[in-house]
Amino acid sequence: GQNIDQPTEMTATEGAIVQINCTYQTSGFNGLFWYQQHAGEAPTFLSYNVLDGLEEKGRFSSFLSRSKGYSYLLLKELQMKDSASYLCAVLDSNYQLIWGAGTKLIIKP
Amino acid sequence: IAGITQAPTSQILAAGRRMTLRCTQDMRHNAMYWYRQDLGLGLRLIHYSNTAGTTGKGEVPDGYSVSRANTDDFPLTLASAVPSQTSVYFCASSPGTSGSSYNEQFFGPGTRLTVL
Numbered sequence: 001g002q003n004i005d006q007p008t009e010m011t012a013t014e015g016a017i018v019q020i021n022c023t024y025q026t027s028g029f030n031g032l033f034w035y036q037q038h039a040g041e042a043p044t045f046l047s048y049n050v051l052d053g054l055e056e057k058g059r060f061s062s063f064l065s066r067s068k069g070y071s072y073l074l075l076k077e078l079q080m081k082d083s084a085s086y087l088c089a090v091l092d093s094n095y096q097l098i099w100g101a102g103t104k105l106i107i108k109p
Numbered sequence: 110i111a112g113i114t115q116a117p118t119s120q121i122l123a124a125g126r127r128m129t130l131r132c133t134q135d136m137r138h139n140a141m142y143w144y145r146q147d148l149g150l151g152l153r154l155i156h157y158s159n160t161a162g163t164t165g166k167g168e169v170p171d172g173y174s175v176s177r178a179n180t181d182d183f184p185l186t187l188a189s190a191v192p193s194q195t196s197v198y199f200c201a202s203s204p205g206t207s208g209s210s211y212n213e214q215f216f217g218p219g220t221r222l223t224v225l
Contacts, residue, residue: 042216096167
């Protein structure tokens with residue numbers, strides 16, 4: 001079966017750095033997405049990785065290792081507005097997105 | 110410019126009733142999707158459409174039907190609602206077909222449906 005694992009919840013301090021991990025086992029791989037979802041709102045796109053390595057976009061970076069079936073999202077200089085759920089999703093061999101359950105990130109002052 | 114709109118925002122429905130959730134996008138995207146999101150579970154794909162006139166089944170299609178008569182609209186129908194269909198429903202669209210590697214999906218605001 002297809003499986004995407006993320007921690008259910010993480011807590012971090014304002015101004016700090018946090019890394020949210022995602023491991024996946026899917027039938028094929030055509031890219032990995034990270035989305036942010038604030039409570040009661042729709043998911044919004046953060047990043048896309050298809051090749052191994054680190055993609056940096058402002059305070060957010062995303063890393064991929066295809067051989068390990070592993071990705072992480074790195075958030076720097078945390079702000080209170082970063083409190084949200086972070087969803088990892090993999091595009092499988094049928095080009096369908098398989099979604100993880102999401103990681104709820106709580107930022108404390 | 111609205112992007113993707115969904116209606117209604119929320120609905121309470123009696124079991125056995127028929128209900129259509131509406132979704133409209135103005136971005137001329139080829140592909141559209143319907144997901145349900147339940148607490149503790151990831152987004153689960155119900156149905157999708159690669160282009161107007163075509164539809165396909167996702168992971169959890171039972172009890173739901175869709176149509177894609179034109180590019181902009183992708184309604185989701187529950188023929189006879191059951192309590193297990195209580196969920197938040199998101200419609201999404203993407204520029205390419207589902208055969209494209211980079212295919213960012215844009216989401217509507219969601220419909221919160223309660224079936225009693």
